[in-house]
Amino acid sequence: MEHDRGAPGLPAPRGPLSEGVEAYLRGAGRLPRLEDVARAAVYGEDLQLALYLCYELHYRGFAGVSPDREWDPELLRTRAALEHRFLSALRADARLHDGVDEALAGLLVEPVDGTGVSHFLRDEGELWHLREYAAQRSLYHLKEADPHAWVLPRLWGRAKAGMAAVEFDEWGGGRADRVHARLFADLMTDLGLDTAYGRYVDAACAEALVTVNLMSLFGLHRSLRGALVGHFATVEITSSPGSRRLAEAMRRTGAGPAAEHFYDEHVEADAVHEQVVRHDVIGGLLEEEPQLAADVAFGIDATGFVEDRFGARLLADWRASLSSLRAPLDRETAHIS
Amino acid sequence: MPNSPSDRATPDRATPDRSPSDRSPSDRSEAPRRVTVQRKGPLLMEGPVEVELEDGSVVTSDRFRVALCTCRRSRRYPWCDTSHRDRV
Structure with a gap:
């Protein structure tokens, strides 16, 4: 064996x-x-x-x-x-919308007084919050864009070409040192975290596991390809402004250059990805398979639902000055000044 | 995404294989390069591109597609950073 x-x-x-x-x-x-x-x-x-x-x-x-x-x-x-x-x-x-346009509309505006995790981290996050956030998110970011690859054989034409192009970008455009999972590992190093795959599963809370399981569920089932595309669109559309706030949090706390770079890169990259995913991937898919519109909307709503639960859990713990993790992090922060 | 921060803001980078001014017209693809315009949102075009700014400096992006800010609100001008979105 x-x-x-x-x-x-x-x-x-x-x-x-x-x-x-x-x-x-x-x-x-x-x-x-x-x-x-x-x-x-x-x-x-x-x-x-x-x-x-x-x-x-x-x-x-x-x-x-x-x-x-x-x-x-x-x-x-x-x-x-x-x-x-x-x-x-x-x-x-999770269902909130029947149509894709209605589901997307809520994502395409920017709240003036946002209260999410990225706002908290930008305004009052300390290094220990950022380390916890990175440890929780590492379950996904160390395999960033991988769950979405399974949808590729299930798409055609414009949707396939757009999806493959964005995925290629996520995987560094052919350059190993620019693979987003690698950029995230570099961020973890800046934060004094262990970059080994799976290292923080024991520390991650159920709400974090749910966000990753959602992607695997949608990615592994051809019958959920519409939902997978909706999921991907949600992540790409919401990433750019959120990444800007997280980059500001990294800068303010002096987390380190790689930690800043990971989120700076996503501000610009995902502003492009959003356009490709909306016009080519969703547009192309629904041109080929208009019956999947409700599934795309479900994927968008389900992603918002699980992300909101995760964010609420983090903020509830942090506002009570508690750790959000099930296991404490090592205090290997020697090189953080 | 394949550009590091140092690639972004370097004025007038000498990259002979990329700079249109260094190529003869016959090197250019016969196919016109498509630019997609939207009522709201960035101009979209295939990368790589060079953008000459008002002060004469040139910035480059080697992304497969490039989103150029048209609302002028971007903090990463000339690249879109989604600042065109309505604030509610």
Whole structure:
């Protein structure tokens, strides 16, 4: 049996579901019962970690776990049960708009008195907030744009060309030192964080896992290609102004040049990506498959829903002077002045 | 995204393979370069581009597509930074 070298170890389980999935992955136990899946809190720590474990097999896997588990029918059955819970909850909780234009309209304006996480970090964020934010976000940014690659074979024409062009840009335009995941690792180094893939899964809260699981859910299912495109559009449209605020936070706190550069780069890059995604990717997809409009709108709404939950969790903890993490960060901040 | 901050604001970079003035007309692609205009939002064009600013300095972008600010509110002028958006 061949195992993935350099893959992260399995994180600590957070309840019976994640414990069962991990036992099965190690070949040392049974998968959770479907009744337990049906009973668990859908956005909770345990269910979301169990789903995260299933999805990671499609990215880098885990040390000591056979890569063949990716297509293990029993595990896929469990994953499907977890996904069914997750997707049903999102469809019930997140839907706000029926049409794409209405869903996009809310993203294309800039609040004068914004109160989100990026506003908090810009105005009053301290280095420890920025380190927590980077650790939580590292679950996605160390594989930035990867979940969206799965949609490429499911698009044609203008939508495919636009999506591929933006993805190429996300992956550094052919230059390894400009791959966005690499730029984020450099930011983590500036903040005194460990850049190893999967290092902060144990520290990440359920709300952070939800944001990453959403992308994997949409990316892995062709039936959700409209939602994936809606997700991508939301991220690209909201990124530019948010990145400007985060770049200002990095500058104000003296986080370091790579930390500033990651967000500075996204201000400009995503102002372009927004245009390509709206005109070519969404426009092209709906020209080919107009019946997907409601799914695109759902992807936009679901992304806003999970991001708002994540932001609310961070701000609630921080305003109470509490850590948002489940495990404390190392204090390896020696080179931060 | 393939430009680092140092690429952005360097006036008059000597890049012979990119500078139109260094190319003979026959080197240019026969296909006209399309510029997309919008009532609200940036001008869109295929990169790479050089932009000559009012003071004569030249900035370059080697993105696959370039969004040029038309509202003049961008803090990264001439590149769009989404500052054209309505504030509500």
